[in-house]
Amino acid sequence: xxxxxxxxxxxxxxxxxxxxxxxxxxxxxxxxxxxxxxxxxxxxxxxxxxxxxxxxxxxxxxxxxxxxxxxxxxxxxxxxxxxxxxxxxxxxxxxxxxxxxxxxxxxxxxxxxxxxxxxxxxxxxxxxxxxxxxxxxxxxxxxxxxxxxxxxxxxxxxxxxxxxxxxxxxxxxxxxxxxxxxxxxxxxxxxxxxxxxxxxxxxxxxxxxxxxxxxxxxxxxxxxxxxxxxxxxxxxxxxxxxxxxxxxxxxxxxxxxxxxxxxxxxxxxxxxxxxxxxxxxxxxxxxxxxxxxxxxxxxxxxxxxxxxxxxxxxxxxxxxxxxxxxxxxxxxxxxxxxxxxxxxxxxxxxxxxxxxxxxxxxxxxxxxxxxxxxxxxxxxxxxxxxxxxxxxxxxxxxxxxxxxxxxxxxxxxxxxxxxxxxxxxxxxxxxxxxxxxxxxxxxxxxxxxxxxxxxxxxxxxxxxxxxxxxxxxxxxxxxxxxxxxxxxxxxxxxxxxxxxxxxxxxxxxxxxxxxxxxxxxxxxxxxxxxxxxxxxxxxxxxxxxxxxxxxxxxxxxxxxxxxxxxxxxxxxxxxxxxxxxxx
Numbered sequence: 001x002x003x004x005x006x007x008x009x010x011x012x013x014x015x016x017x018x019x020x021x022x023x024x025x026x027x028x029x030x031x032x033x034x035x036x037x038x039x040x041x042x043x044x045x046x047x048x049x050x051x052x053x054x055x056x057x058x059x060x061x062x063x064x065x066x067x068x069x070x071x072x073x074x075x076x077x078x079x080x081x082x083x084x085x086x087x088x089x090x091x092x093x094x095x096x097x098x099x100x101x102x103x104x105x106x107x108x109x110x111x112x113x114x115x116x117x118x119x120x121x122x123x124x125x126x127x128x129x130x131x132x133x134x135x136x137x138x139x140x141x142x143x144x145x146x147x148x149x150x151x152x153x154x155x156x157x158x159x160x161x162x163x164x165x166x167x168x169x170x171x172x173x174x175x176x177x178x179x180x181x182x183x184x185x186x187x188x189x190x191x192x193x194x195x196x197x198x199x200x201x202x203x204x205x206x207x208x209x210x211x212x213x214x215x216x217x218x219x220x221x222x223x224x225x226x227x228x229x230x231x232x233x234x235x236x237x238x239x240x241x242x243x244x245x246x247x248x249x250x251x252x253x254x255x256x257x258x259x260x261x262x263x264x265x266x267x268x269x270x271x272x273x274x275x276x277x278x279x280x281x282x283x284x285x286x287x288x289x290x291x292x293x294x295x296x297x298x299x300x301x302x303x304x305x306x307x308x309x310x311x312x313x314x315x316x317x318x319x320x321x322x323x324x325x326x327x328x329x330x331x332x333x334x335x336x337x338x339x340x341x342x343x344x345x346x347x348x349x350x351x352x353x354x355x356x357x358x359x360x361x362x363x364x365x366x367x368x369x370x371x372x373x374x375x376x377x378x379x380x381x382x383x384x385x386x387x388x389x390x391x392x393x394x395x396x397x398x399x400x401x402x403x404x405x406x407x408x409x410x411x412x413x414x415x416x417x418x419x420x421x422x423x424x425x426x427x428x429x430x431x432x433x434x435x436x437x438x439x440x441x442x443x444x445x446x447x448x449x450x451x452x453x454x455x456x457x458x459x460x461x462x463x464x465x466x467x468x469x470x471x472x473x474x475x476x477x478x479x480x481x482x483x484x485x486x487x488x489x490x491x492x493x494x495x496x497x498x499x500x501x502x503x504x505x506x507x508x509x510x511x512x513x514x515x516x517x518x519x520x521x522x523x524x525x526x527x528x529x530x531x532x533x534x535x536x537x538x539x540x541x542x543x544x545x546x547x548x549x550x551x552x553x554x555x556x557x558x559x560x561x562x563x564x565x566x567x568x569x570x571x572x573x574x575x576x577x578x579x580x581x582x583x
Contacts, residue, residue, distance in 0.1 A: 214230060239265055414426060456502050474507070
């Protein structure tokens with residue numbers, strides 16, 4: 001029985017015991033005159049009970065109550081009644097629980113021997129509640145609808161927004177329609193009867209701001225099946241200063257120059273004609289700066305395109321200046337490849353390559369068109385950051401060098417895409433390369449999140465990089481969000497908020513930047529949310545080893561009123577006894 005008792009204030013045990021003993025000894029000394037009488041021992045015993053009761057009120061004892069052994073099932077969204085009936089037949093007196101998001105699943109006194117989960121499962125932030133319980137996930141659901149979605153929540157004016165996804169259990173004749181905020185159709189796609197169908201929709205971004213586009217699913221009769229929000233934050237396009245250096249004029253460079261100029265970038269092109277004779281071209285420039293390969297001269301540019309031949313011809317002084325500009329100033333450098341790129345020793349290049357049999361490759365991401373390439377791919381390595389990939393390997397990538405980036409690709413004659421009418425694919429391909437390699441602004445703070453969708457009343461985790469010692473982050477309602485500093489990176493902080501309002505919300509850094517994010521109502525993106533829950537539950541419970549239920553006993557505190565009652569009764573008797581006749 002003693003083993004079943006513990007104390008909340010166990011750390012006070014020695015202090016309380018010592019004080020109780022001293023108090024009892026004082027009482028013994030007080031009653032010394034009646035030492036030889038029975039009254040002495042009666043009063044001594046009653047005083048001991050009173051003092052022990054007083055000590056118990058300070059220590060707060062709790063009883064360990066053995067958990068009852070039973071089996072239970074948790075019903076979550078879209079559970080199967082047939083499965084539930086089968087479990088009830090197999091396990092008599094099966095306890096049935098209903099899952100409520102964010103609420104306690106079990107009480108402390110309820111520890112089932114085995115726990116079954118039916119339906120989609122429980123949210124990722126509730127999984128911890130069942131870590132110490134033998135849990136079997138029996139979800140067999142296969143959601144119908146969009147189960148995967150990939151697109152940039154933040155984009156630039158002039159870019160083409162690409163929405164990629166996967167539709168599960170598609171029905172032939174159904175259609176996906178992309179609508180702008182005024183519900184004007186922008187793009188559409190007819191679904192086939194494939195079980196898992198990948199889809200791509202796109203649209204041009206022409207105005208900056210925060211917008212909510214819509215993704216509709218219609219059946220063959222035109223009836224709207226689902227209508228889900230697609231938030232995008234669009235900011236102004238950064239106009240870059242770009243230097244292009246070629247050993248000789250090339251069609252590839254000509255089309256790249258035209259594309260960059262159309263996008264409003266300021267471009268300076270230098271192409272060799274004959275020995276010591278060059279052709280200079282200026283696009284969107286008021287002045288005509290010189291091509292000067294010094295750190296000061298290169299400081300005016302955000303990105304340098306240079307072909308392999310020109311890079312080889314640079315003097316050691318110019319190469320050092322170029323390398324220093326990349327490392328110290330954050331300049332972006334793109335090395336235009338040629339057939340010798342794989343085997344030749346190229347200054348500033350640490351890329352390695354692998355042979356490839358194909359010279360027409362289809363990218364893993366949009367655009368899904370054949371892109372002309374050299375018969376080799378970039379070899380994967382720790383420092384390599386891929387931009388475009390394909391089953392054969394990496395097609396374009398960059399490496400970090402100090403504050404800047406050095407990139408390259410295995411593409412050749414990409415202008416053929418334009419000639420074949422795939423203008424959008426051509427622009428998207430080069431936009432991704434330029435965006436990844438060009439010089440980056442160094443803001444005082446930056447925000448990020450791994451959450452693809454933010455749902456109302458659910459925890460939203462975000463990261464903040466800042467040089468502030470203690471960043472103060474607030475919500476739209478001026479509520480302060482506690483931030484936790486990364487143990488290894490002092491400038492990296494993480495916070496969690498619980499957004500209450502559907503729509504665009506904002507987190508603010510005091511005297512710093514702000515972060516826009518969109519909160520979705522839980523009635524939207526049901527298939528994708530269900531698939532995410534199913535994946536989380538399979539991953540969490542799939543490899544659970546059987547844990548012997550040792551009866552994680554529940555702790556139940558003893559009501560202190562009982563000790564107070566005993567204490568008052570004992571002290572009342574001790575006070576009253578001397579005043580009674582014949583005491």
